[in-house]
Amino acid sequence: MKILNLTLLFFCLSIIAGFAQEKSSFDPHLYGTGNWDADSLGNHRVVINVENEADIVWAHIPWRRRDFNPEEKDLIIVDVTSGKQIKNIHSVTINREFGDILFQPQTVPGAYEIYYLKHKMHGRSNYPKVSYPEFVSTAENNWLKQAKSASKDLNKLPKAELFQFQAIDPFNSFYPMEIIATQEEVDQLLRENRDAEYLLFPEIRENSIRMTTDIPLKWIQDGVTNQFSGKVQKGEYFTFQIGCFAAQKEIENIRVGFTGLSRNGKMVVDADALTCFNTEGIDWEGKPFTKNCPVEKGHVQALWIGVQIPSEIEAGEYECTLKVKPANMDETLIPVKLQVSEIAVRASGDDNPERLSRLRWLNSTIAEDDGIVAPYSALEINDNTVKCLGRDVTFGGNGFPVSIKSYFSESVTKIQENGKEILAAPINLVVETDEKKEDWTAPSFKRVKQKEGAIAWEIKNEMPGLKMNGTVQMEFDGNINYKLVLTATKDISIKDIRLEIPFQQNSAKYMMGLGEKGGFRPEHVEWKWAVEKNQDGPWLGDVNAGIQARFTDNHYSRPLNTNFYLEKPLYMPDSWYNDGKGGINITSAGNESVLINSYSGSRVIKKGEQLHYYFNLLITPFRPVDTKKHWHNRYYHSFQPIDTVLAYGANTINLHHANAINSFINYPFFIPERMKQYIDEAHSKEAKVKIYYTVRELTNKAPELFMLRSLGDEIFSNAKGGGFSWLQEHLDQNYIAAWFVPSIKDAAIVNTGISRWHNFYIEGLNWLVKNVGIDGVYIDDLAFDRTSMKRIRKVLERGNPGALIDLHSANQYNHRDGFANSANLYLEHFPYIDRLWFGEYFDYNLPPDFWLIETSGLPFGLMGEMLQDGGNPWRGMIFGMTGRAPRVNVTPLWKAWDDFGMEQSEMIGYWDSTNPVKTGSKDTYATTYVKKGEQTLIAVATWAESDDEVKLDINWETIGLKRSKAELYAPAIDGYQDENKWAPNEKIIVPKGKGFLIIVREKE
Structure with missing residues (x-):
């Protein structure tokens, strides 16, 4: 030893x-x-x-x-x-x-x-x-x-x-806030304050209150003073704490009030410049809320206070009064004196995380607006038809869609003049009593908002025994959100309440969700709600037209994901779930239509009782696939010198964490000067740098950690604790231990599904864009909703046009993740993402329809890459996917792209009826990259159980070449293929599990 x-x-x-x-x-x-x-x-x-x-x-x-x-x-x-x-x-x-x-x-x-x-x-x-x-x-x-x-x-x-x-x-170190007072000392404290139901201990921000079941010895030493003084700078967002000790009995709730800051009796800063984060705030959707703040008897609750000091304020001493009022107890007034120095601080003090000025970010409303982002256009409305990029939705007089059209080409690379109808009949909410199917009798659909990025309506209707009220909002990305409230006007016995979505047969070729892996749609699906399943709706569609339908209610709370789903699973919506009676059936009516039937089953509704039937319709694809950008942006996933990256052939660096300039997971703020220096060099050499920065877990090194813990389960999920020793020794045992990096002792804990932390995250992203110059983010699974994702995209685009967002996900189709299809789980975010990395634990031996729907991103206007075991480069090229550099040597393939001129080609996938190349094999597929009249690149790959012999059937007119002058040429690509040539009518033997890149060109 x-x-x-x-x-x-x-x-x-x-x-x-x-x-x-x-x-x-x-x-x-x-x-x-x-x-x-x-x-x-x-x-x-x-x-x-x-x-x-x-x-x-x-x-x-x-x-x-x-x-x-x-x-x-x-x-x-x-x-x-x-x-x-x-x-x-x-x-x-x-x-x-x-x-x-x-x-x-x-x-x-x-x-x-x-x-x-x-x-x-x-x-x-x-x-x-x-x-x-x-x-x-x-x-x-x-x-x-x-x-x-x-x-x-x-x-x-x-x-x-x-x-x-x-x-x-x-x-x-446990010093000073984790050195406990002895029971004798606590008893003496209580004797000295026997008339007080609770005790307050003002504390500076540097001494974060860490314990909830003990009071620190420091407070015994300090005594009960009920006053606070601090030194602040001009322009600073100043934070401090009040520790509330429930001395005699439980405190049900605490309210905190303020007077404004005054000097010499004159009010200088209004009271609304102060806040208590533990009792009030602004949520991730920009809505103010109050927060219940109870304290168990004998426990401690930290009350964190923040105040914005104006930059133009005069130096000197300022005063205000805090008013702490526990429910059913006397109010305590705490005089606060702040000595403002002559020195002014930049950006409210945000450049130094240790100041904890960034706590104000928790209540940020940055990018909370109805603006749009590229490449989307403003919504257009004509009568009841709303146009968004590449799609039309026509609403009936009852507020439900009667037509949904997609104008995307089959390869999703462009928008066409003629649209493809998705619906076979209008969408409808059906109510069936024990006697009959009831008719809605008083439809009302009134527009209440029209912005460039969102149009909203108020929807009303009636039938015997039920009244409907609700809202409908369609947004620029093709998302339509319904919040319907059904109120019983009398006691009524219901046989079923269901939403029926009838698809055209040719617009429901593929499916994912409800326990089905992505791929061809089964003829019949029967699915029941179950808390073990992270599933609340399917996606149905073709590559160029589809709808995701998700079903929730007013109690929806985003579940955890990626290893942690079972710790906080999906809430079963009362309306749709109906104590296990609800479910979703998908049935095919011959060659005519396919029906999604989301039913809720029988129930008795008492007069005045309300049921919240919320659902979301997301129309796909979201935008044309930008193949030129995909071929141009070459990714490198490692922190290496810029020249090393450029020599490899890459131009976009994904800077992960646990390195010299982005050390700790999801908190990239400790050494921004180093990161900026690296990014500045990259920019000077025409390269981009994106960083790993996401929401799912947070490093224990974050200075705000203990303050965030004081918010109960708002920011962090509750569970049994455990994990790395630091967590067990410094946190009360009600957290979920997450990612750990042994080399730097970076121990993270899991964030809850949705919270004010998303406001902090987005403000942090804005700070990084403005102060460090990042070119985007690499997101490792998603723990926020589309509202936050829209704000993230806006912040990036407004601060750094052309910034990129990548999404990585491990395959979550397993028990611990609730058998969720990653693409279906995160589909609401796809309109704002530039590239997918659906890699870990994905099986690249599954059929091509699985690749197409679950990993490629193509049916949604995206392109993706591979990861698990390096992927399969031959099958990957059918979808334009490569492995992750430098884990996989992609340089030879990139060079082959450049030699061919990939950025100038038109991608036509095997699934496209206009694809000019057919293999004649049910197991071997071809995707073409056409430079009409010049040369065409054919990606061929097989899923056959053995070598497959194919003869390429080429539409020469489409590719603009003459068969009599053409040859099929496979250039040598290291690790991919040897050089080879074939005549146009010659058979090609495709090796098992592999393929070729074949250039069709005219012979010299």
Whole structure:
């Protein structure tokens, strides 16, 4: 066991031996850091000194531990001089407040280290499980017998002197806010304040309140002052805290009020410039809300306060009053004095995360508007027909679509003049009583909003026993959202309430969702709601026309995803689910139509009872596929020198985390100057840099972490805790441990589905665009909704036109993820994404219809790439997909593209009826890249069980070449194919699992 020699450290022991005194206050010098192997010994130790020789020495350790059940955890004592572990140890008393430990010293005089939170890591390196082994006695029997006898009167034993409590580094230190007060100290505090139902402890922002079940010793030392003073700068967004201790009984709720800031009796800053984040805020949709803030008896709740100091304010002292009012308790007034300095701070202090000024980002409304983003156009409305990019929707007088048309070409590369009808009949909400199918009798569809990016209507209708009220909104990306409320006007017995969506047969060729993998639509699907399934609707369509239908209600809360779904699964919508009676059937009516029937089953509705039938229709594709941009942007997924990336042939860098300029997951703000320097160099060499920055989990290094924890389950999901040792030692055990990077000890916890953290995230993105110059983001799965995604796209486009968004997802079609199809799960975000990386755990041996629907992005106006095991480059080229560089060497393929002139070609997929090349094989497919009149590139790949022999049937007129002058040429591409030639009528043997890139050209 390697232990750092502390000889120099103990040189001054005699001077500071007074630190060993156990008092109600504490000297900061008693808490320090050390250097040792934390993986084998843990993150915390006590350093003691033994002055006199003895066979048994008593160490009294007033450690004031925040962890529970310390008596169940291991203790290790090491002799600093020899570096050896002491074997003869006996624990007399171990509790949270102190430990009385007997041991046999080896070196006297000498220093000893007691390690008291030894942990053991096991499991996956990036999702570790950490346990704390129990103490196992190694003492010799005779010595142990003597020690037990001596423990009856400890005062007779020589006593070791306490030198210092140490953590492995400052980040792991418990000082000062995690040093607990003893029960005696708390009792004394309560006696001194016996008339107070609760106690308040103002605290500076630097000392984030961390414990909820204990109060820190610091507050015993500070006492109950009920006043706060702080130093601020001009223009700063200043934050501080009030700790509320429920001393006598539970607090049901807390309200916090303010007076404005005044100076010399004159109001300078209005009261609305102050806020308490724990009791109020603005949600991710820009809506103000109040927040319930209860406190259990004996627990602590942090109340975080923020105030914007104007930049033009005069220096001097300003005052305001905080009013803390727990429900059914007396109000407490806290005078606040802020000393404003002459120095002004830039950007409210946001350039320094440690200031916590960025907390105001939680209530940001940035990009909360009905504006549009490229390449979309403003909505147009003519009567009841609304036009968005490439699609038309005509609404009937009852507010439901009677026609939905798509104008995209079959290869989704352009918009055509003639549209393809998706619906076979109008969409309708059907109500059936026990007696009959009822008719709606009083339709009303009134427009209430018209903006360039959104048009909204108020919808009303009636039938005997039911009244419908609701809203409908269509947006520029083709999303139509219905929020319908059915109110019973009398007691009514319902046989069924269902939404019927009738598709044209040729507009429902493919499907994904409801437990079906992406691909050809089955003839019949029967599906029932189940909480184990992260599924709330299907997508049906053809490559160039389709609809995703999702069904929710007013209680919808976005579930967790990617490994964590079962921790917070989908809420079953009361209306559609109906206690398990609801479901979705998809049936085919011969060659005429296909019906989605989302039914809710029988129920009795009492007069005045309301049912919320919410649903969403998303019309696909969203935009033409931009093949030129796809071929031009060459991605490199590694932090390397810019020249290295350019030499590889790439021009767009996806900068992941855990590197020298983007260290900690989803918090890329610590070293922005390094990141900016790197990006500036890239820009000077015509390259782009995008960063890994997303919402799903957050590093424990974020300075705002403990404040965010004070918001209950608003920002972070609740669960059983666990994970890396830092999390277990510093967080109450109600979190979900997430990604961990061993090399830098980056331990993340999981965000909840949707919250104000998305406001913070979007403001952070805006800061990075303006201050660092990022060219976009690489998003690793999505934990926010389309509202947030729209705002993200707007912030990027407005700050850096041409910025890019990539989406990576692992295949979530498994039990732990609720058998969700990644493409269906994230489809609402696709209008704002530039490239897909649907790679990990995707099976590239599945049929091409799976590739087309679930991984390629093409039916939705996107293109994608491969990842798992490098992908299959031959099959990938059928869809324009490659592997991830530099994990896969893509340079030879990129060079072949450039030699051919890929950016100038027109992509025509195998699924397109106008594809000029047919293989004549049911297992081998061809996609063409046409430069009409010049040359055409044919991507051929096979899914056959063995080598497949094909003869290419080429439409020479379409590609603009003469068969008599043509040859089929396969250029040599390293790792892909050897050079080869064929005559136009010659058979080609396609190797199993592989394919060719064949250029059709005229012979020289």
